[in-house]
Amino acid sequence: xxxxxxxxxxxxxxxxxxxxxxxxxxxxxxxxxxxxxxxxxxxxxxxxxxxxxxxxxxxxxxxxxxxxxxxxxxxxxxxxxxxxxxxxxxxxxxxxxxxxxxxxxxxxxxxxxxxxxxxxxxxxxxxxxxxxxxxxxxxxxxxxxxxxxxxxxxxxxxxxxxxxxxxxxxxxxxxxxxxxxxxxxxxxxxxxxxxxxxxxxxxxxxxxxxxxxxxxxxxxxxxxxxxxxxxxxxxxxxxxxxxxxxxxxxxxxxxxxxxxxxxxxxxxxxxxxxxxxxxxxxxxxxxxxxxxxxxxxxxxxxxxxxxxxxxxxxxxxxxxxxxxxxxxxxxxxxxxxxxxxxxxxxxxxxxxxxxxxxxxxxxxxxxxxxxxxxxxxxxxxxx
Amino acid sequence: xxxxxxxxxxxxxxxxxxxxxxxxxxxxxxxxxxxxxxxxxxxxxxxxxxxxxxxxxxxxxxxxxxxxxxxxxxxxxxxxxxxxxxxxxxxxxxxxxxxxxxxxxxxxxxxxxxxxxxxxxxxxxxxxxxxxxxxxxxxxxxxxxxxxxxxxxxxxxxxxxxxxxxxxxxxxxxxxxxxxxxxxxxxxxxxxxxxxxxxxxxxxxxxxxxxxxxxxxxxxxxxxxxxxxxxxxxxxxxxxxxxxxxxxxxxxxxxxxxxxxxxxxxxxxxxxxxxxxxxxxxxxxxxxxxxxxxxxxxxxxxxxxxxxxxxxxxxxxxxxxxxxxxx
Ligand SMILES: [Cu+2]
Numbered sequence: 001x002x003x004x005x006x007x008x009x010x011x012x013x014x015x016x017x018x019x020x021x022x023x024x025x026x027x028x029x030x031x032x033x034x035x036x037x038x039x040x041x042x043x044x045x046x047x048x049x050x051x052x053x054x055x056x057x058x059x060x061x062x063x064x065x066x067x068x069x070x071x072x073x074x075x076x077x078x079x080x081x082x083x084x085x086x087x088x089x090x091x092x093x094x095x096x097x098x099x100x101x102x103x104x105x106x107x108x109x110x111x112x113x114x115x116x117x118x119x120x121x122x123x124x125x126x127x128x129x130x131x132x133x134x135x136x137x138x139x140x141x142x143x144x145x146x147x148x149x150x151x152x153x154x155x156x157x158x159x160x161x162x163x164x165x166x167x168x169x170x171x172x173x174x175x176x177x178x179x180x181x182x183x184x185x186x187x188x189x190x191x192x193x194x195x196x197x198x199x200x201x202x203x204x205x206x207x208x209x210x211x212x213x214x215x216x217x218x219x220x221x222x223x224x225x226x227x228x229x230x231x232x233x234x235x236x237x238x239x240x241x242x243x244x245x246x247x248x249x250x251x252x253x254x255x256x257x258x259x260x261x262x263x264x265x266x267x268x269x270x271x272x273x274x275x276x277x278x279x280x281x282x283x284x285x286x287x288x289x290x291x292x293x294x295x296x297x298x299x300x301x302x303x304x305x306x307x308x309x310x311x312x313x314x315x316x317x318x319x320x321x322x323x324x325x326x327x328x329x330x331x332x333x334x335x336x337x338x339x340x341x342x343x344x345x346x347x348x349x350x351x352x353x354x355x356x357x358x359x360x361x362x363x364x365x366x367x368x369x370x371x372x373x374x375x376x377x378x379x380x381x382x383x
Numbered sequence: 384x385x386x387x388x389x390x391x392x393x394x395x396x397x398x399x400x401x402x403x404x405x406x407x408x409x410x411x412x413x414x415x416x417x418x419x420x421x422x423x424x425x426x427x428x429x430x431x432x433x434x435x436x437x438x439x440x441x442x443x444x445x446x447x448x449x450x451x452x453x454x455x456x457x458x459x460x461x462x463x464x465x466x467x468x469x470x471x472x473x474x475x476x477x478x479x480x481x482x483x484x485x486x487x488x489x490x491x492x493x494x495x496x497x498x499x500x501x502x503x504x505x506x507x508x509x510x511x512x513x514x515x516x517x518x519x520x521x522x523x524x525x526x527x528x529x530x531x532x533x534x535x536x537x538x539x540x541x542x543x544x545x546x547x548x549x550x551x552x553x554x555x556x557x558x559x560x561x562x563x564x565x566x567x568x569x570x571x572x573x574x575x576x577x578x579x580x581x582x583x584x585x586x587x588x589x590x591x592x593x594x595x596x597x598x599x600x601x602x603x604x605x606x607x608x609x610x611x612x613x614x615x616x617x618x619x620x621x622x623x624x625x626x627x628x629x630x631x632x633x634x635x636x637x638x639x640x641x642x643x644x645x646x647x648x649x650x651x652x653x654x655x656x657x658x659x660x661x662x663x664x665x666x667x668x669x670x671x672x673x674x675x676x677x678x679x680x681x682x683x684x685x686x687x688x689x690x691x692x693x694x695x696x697x698x699x700x701x702x703x704x705x706x707x708x709x710x
Binding site: 298 | 628629630631633634635645646647687689690691692693
């Protein structure tokens, strides 16, 4: 650089520094003086709105660039996404056919109607928004830590939401739960009937229907001690799930005991999810379940998940392939290590190859659930 | 020598000497093979010390000795005698002696009717298989029992990585190499208990991979082997056995005579009658079992048994009492 330019720059330096400090002092003075109103009622000046909108859009676009969206099976995911939307998002974002509660409409910015807003984003961008939330707006992040796998069900739902009529939506959001028609006396004292967050039937199995989605586990006929433990673990943030934690947070010990009793004694009269893979396809999984794999130091799954095992270990028979695969992948990622039981299974899951996890999921999904074995007068599959 | 260095030297020397004592020492020489090796070691050691001393004296003389001595030392004769004849003679003698020692092991190799045992190195414990004359086998773990006065033939293999089987008191190290079976022969002179150790780094818990070797009189040994071969006695403590089976321990451990038939971890049919737990690291007591089950990942980090922090105090107690009763 030429000498005169350099010396001029050197002279400018103190001025620049002075300006910088003055700027900081100005900002602090404005903040301290209280001149700027943070009132939501005041709204944002247009330039600030524009600035925030730009920042949000660019941030979502840039941050979601590295995300690889999987193929989404809408039929499997939408019911779960809808049920969660009802419990976790509808308060702010309204449901189809319903006006937004004026309380939430007064947020700044107000939560948008996603029927019109969801199509503005790509699948990856929707994922990123629902997974991470949006600063300065009140849009929360996903409530299950490191449970990115769960978010896709909600994304699938958001993609079909624009096409949904109020009736379709209600059907999904309600699942198997029944709308009671309160009499006017009941309405007066109980309030209008609504779909309750803690209505398990919205997602889980009933005595005559499978879960609403293969990503929701069967809990009817599951071991009582395991059900209790699982609900307590969701309740106290020891087991992560964005779907179950908000629900379990509302349950106290008494509810948990009642629910575990109820589901443990629920007899499942329904057959298996309609799939019946051919036997050769089942063979590797059966091998693993009954014998394990000595070369990889994997014990037989049935030595812990078979008949007459500890009641605080889960049964796997009749659980869907999707759920089993998802949980095995979660265990392999170390997503269930916060509890002693989870630590046992994590050790074993980490020894499984991808193909072995797949094979085990296929095998256990093909097995009739424990109840049905019992019904057939004990002529069980195993000794 | 500064004071600190002196102190350190003493500490190291003490450690070295302490290491030579007791059951895990190449100097104890409790069998014909190892006692000859020990003798060879001593001859070499003392010989080397003497030669070193001699060289020191000669060096001193050549620097500060009387002139006529110095003159003699530089003579052709002393160079031929001391530099050529002496080394050739000593080294040849040692070589021949070495061959003789080797041959002592060789006669054991040809011995008829040796006691036949297989040992498989596993990360990080020892699977021990006694081969009976009728072709059947009995599996045990982490403890080798042998009769005195009979040649022992041990077949060494590995289930995973390279290990090295070493009972310093009886024989030299022999590697356990994937895809191969190496054979080790030795004999124990008198009854006694010594320790062995894995002598080739094999991953995480390598340093905690030891075992006891118990040499017994032939009649004691036969009685012991007959007991070891039998199934576990029906449990007195039914609750403990129930816990063992329902918690999934049987998926990895065998207790012959029950449904537990896992082959991934040590056979526990007679676990209560062994000297140690966890490959030589915990005492074999009810408390030892409880400690192993509840804290094994702290005591022996990275070992391949899953952590089982799920038992209540009383469950842990019945489980430990049950395991300890498996004699
Ligand atoms: Cu080793």
